[in-house]
Amino acid sequence: MSYIFPIRVYYEDTDMGGIVYYANYLKFIERARSDWVREIGIDQNAMRDQGVVFAVRRVEADYLAPARFDDELQVETTTQAVTGARLVMEQKVSRGDDLLFSAIVTIVCLNENGQPARLPANIRLMLH
Numbered sequence: 717m718s719y720i721f722p723i724r725v726y727y728e729d730t731d732m733g734g735i736v737y738y739a740n741y742l743k744f745i746e747r748a749r750s751d752w753v754r755e756i757g758i759d760q761n762a763m764r765d766q767g768v769v770f771a772v773r774r775v776e777a778d779y780l781a782p783a784r785f786d787d788e789l790q791v792e793t794t795t796q797a798v799t800g801a802r803l804v805m806e807q808k809v810s811r812g813d814d815l816l817f818s819a820i821v822t823i824v825c826l827n828e829n830g831q832p833a834r835l836p837a838n839i840r841l842m843l844h
Contacts, residue, residue: 717844719755721748721791723809725783736783741817742775745807748791749821756842767828768836773802774822781816783809789816796820798843800834 729740753760753770763769783789790810797804802824809817827833835843 717756717795719748719752719793721751721793723747723789723791725785725787725789727785730785734785736787738779741777741779741809741819744789744791744809745793745817745819745821748793748807749805749823752793758839758842763836763839766836768825768833770803770823771826772821773824775819777817777819779817781814783811783816787811795843798835798840800840801825801832803835803843 723744725736729736731737750760760770788811792808792810794806795803796806802822805821805823807819807821808815825833825835
């Protein structure tokens with residue numbers, strides 16, 4: 717399963733040199749994941765009401781080339797693995813055919829006490 721999310725680079729996303737500040741790539745991929753989850757029908761507010769939330773456990777990121785002010789980018793989100801306790805995704809930020817940033821993101825569920833919880837079965841089915 718793959719999802720494409722468009723992003724435009726705004727002035728606020730850049731450093732003094734007009735290049736996207738490195739931490740903003742994490743914001744870009746977070747927006748893409750949130751939009752993708754909504755798109756496939758997962759209601760994160762309802763999850764929270766049921767006592768479970770998604771949390772990022774690990775990010776392995778590679779910065780390959782700079783994005784600049786006013787660039788039109790795409791974030792591609794692809795599911796790599798879904799288990800009872802975690803979701804592993806690959807996320808790539810591109811400008812046209814140029815790959816700028818790549819990350820492997822591990823998502824887990826936490827209960828209302830902040831303890832690890834199993835991914836709800838209905839959500840695991842939506843993620844496959």
